[in-house]
Amino acid sequence: MYSLLFYLALRDAWNLGAIDPTSGTATLLEVTRVLGDMYSKGFRPRRSLMFCSWGAEEYGLVGSIEYVQEYVKVLGARVVSYLNLDVAVSGNYTIRSTASPLLVDAIIEASKMVPSAYDSPEQTVYDKWKKVRWNNVTNEPIIGNGLGSGSDYLGFDQLAGSSNFDASYTFNPADHGNLGSYPLYHTSYEVFSMVKKFVDPEFQAHRALGQFTGVLALILCETPVLPFNVNRYTSALRQTIDSFKTNDSTMFDLLRSATNDFGIAAEEFVARSKSMDVKNPYVIRAYNDQLLQLERAFLNPLGQGGAYSDMK
Template identity: 40%
Template sequence: MFKTAIATFIPILASSFLLFVPLPKPTYHSLYLSNSLSDNASISHFLYALTRRPHVAGSEANSDAATFVLSTLTSSNIHSHIAHYLVALTLPSSRSLSLTPPPPDPPVNFELRQEIYDGDPYADVADQVVPTFHAYAKSGSVTGPVVYVNYGRVEDYVTLKEMGVNVSGAVVLARCGKIFRGDIVQNADMEGAVGALVYTDRKDYGGERWFPEDKWMPPSGVQVGSVFSGVGDPTTPGWPSTEDCERLNDEEVENGGQVPLIPSLPISAQDGERILRSIGGQVAKVDWQGSKDGPIYRVGPGPGTVNLSYIGKQYIGTIQNVIGVIEGAEEPDRFVILGNHRDAWTFGAADPNSGTATLLEVAQRLGKLQEKGWKPRRTIILCSWDAEEYGLIGSTEWVEDNREMLASRAVAYLNVDTGVCGPGFYASATPQLDGLLKKATQQVQDPDNSSQTIYQSWFGSSNSAEIERLGGGESDFAAFVQHIGIPSAMLSYGSGYPVFHSMYDDFVWMQKFGDPGFHRHVAVASVWGLIALWLADETFLPFNYLSYAEELQKYVKDLEHEISGKDINLTPLFKSIEELENSATKINNQIKVYGPSKHNIYGSKSFPGIEDAIIEAKSLNSRVMEICTA
């Protein structure tokens, strides 16, 4: 009888004891991906809550969004706070645009307004949408003949010069999409134009049907955005924008060369086409033409002339970065940082709040792991940035405010901006993170094809897909990569979408076209969080610098081709890369085989993970038996 009772009691006691023993880290990582923790319904709820009102940086609505993010992180047992900065923001005070076409057509005064669509559930807050404008645009009023400049690239102006077309004194009309809108305006200024209009061409953003019937930009849709080409607060370059900080004046900012010196406005496809119909001169090249049912594009100048007037208001506004911290148990002074910006030009369902909702999903899953006993080895920091749309301001000010600490302690920065805007997985990274991206996508199911992983659909049978490199300043990784040299990555589902930065980027668009079941959001959360867990929990940081060496070899080969025939010796550069490759190979081999046992940090064991697992299993068995036989 006694033996039977003991035999029954031992497994019960063992099960109870195991509830209080932390699981191996890989078990938590697998649990993170399980259906029991992921929740597309909660992501949908997060996105709906975040996008009920337009919430441009500095607004009350964006402050409310910060409060929502803060409370959600806190409810997931993540210690959180708000970091405030006082930064230079701009809004339009007045703007107007009129066209004087050739006779007999009458003058046109454009409304510069995005139209509410039939059944728009956000019609009652449409008046809160910021008027269409370019942030940090030059104030002024200009009049001139119109010249069509295609996408406003340097090569487009070369083509115009070859055609004998001079843009000096003209107002240029450019379609957006190929280069940064700020560069469009800067290029126009460099060529002598007095103003710039940037429109969303139907060939790039439109379709036979448009939102809400289809995904395409409505004819009145306008792509709002900043024309500041720097990062951070333009008045505090290199230092944080705190209450009593020193600031550059307007003249000093303009002399810095990162804000345009001619006025500009973004306009809709329908307004752009109306202006195009007023332009004469030579017919533009075939690849400069628009949609099949549109007008024939000519380059001008004129005879149509426009008057463009824009007056901006600059003010010092308060922005709010929400920072959540899960402290590391063994290396609390080493940081794995995840970030997404929260502010939007309008409703921001895709850009950026698909990423914000995904960040909150990651936080929710990590909170559930903590409830089950998981603690990260290194500290994980979750960041909801503000004022990204103006010029990556929130993230840059935070990096400038914590530069020394982050430069010495940050392990990696993982960014998601527009988390989801359509099908297809995309990733960019510094090379040492390539392996983690591939490994993570091999463990997450493709949300659009349950028979394969994201990796299989991403790379396919031809292995033609690429991990892009983080170069420019298109999102919040910029300060981490370019200012303090932190390994970084950015990921998304979908790349580019028609209603970008317009008032039609709302929850309805996402629900109908971006991600109807919110399963792509779940997939991004899985990949994002899994990489963070590996970086936070692995004893040895899982970087692969062989990828870095291989990437450098590609660049040097390109450089060698460019300088062919010149008396330049690249042998020292090739030798340095070879040394890096040899060192990376040696480190990778040592990490795979040797490492400190958790039970003897001064010693070295072959396959230490296996050794630790054996020791822990023996120890657990001994403790259970001691309790049962006591």
């Protein structure tokens, strides 16, 4: 029906790369092994799963961008979501995730199914989030909106227009002077013994992240009606506008008005979906097609700048 891409961001490293990118490579290979075993026993996903390992990421996202440029028409029509693993494990505290707002419900669902690393067996990733990554205003986990350009999701985000996700098992910044990244990032000290001794001694964080992203992939490829919540997009747009700093309170009035119109349309869309005939595959297909086009509607049809004007 559609392709779902689950991928490792890169396989090239600045030095020995035990964390960046090998933690992601190891996680990807294990998830691939498990799903391959399921396939050998008869499992067939509703949507196609594609596993990718990109080269030349550190030189400028070359491998993934070249791939998207080559197949942008097909990807723009068929990709449901892109699950990114780059620096997959840099600590053993909790999972930090960033994603399209459409994926938040599916991410929360997956987090409730997976045990948290180095915690009691009954404590899930979601339970850990309630303790350490919780938004008391929304009463939900803290999940970042939007991905930016820091890894191989860029091409899928800005050219194919899919709904994408990135996650990493991280350390507690408060325990380390509020560091933004692990201290040995891109150094020659980033070796296996460092991971084994300091980062993930029992490799529970690798396992938990693999389970979390694997479950999320299965949710996205097995659910007949795509689990995308369009109302989340309205909330994300409003939060973004509210974050802008300006001395002119009227500067974003038109943008706020457009966002309100978007919110009304989103609520009407969700209301219509509740009366949808979920036993009719053609109705489901039409609904899913509309969901897929939401992110694409925000793309510039001429491409991202003059150099890419032929890509749409």
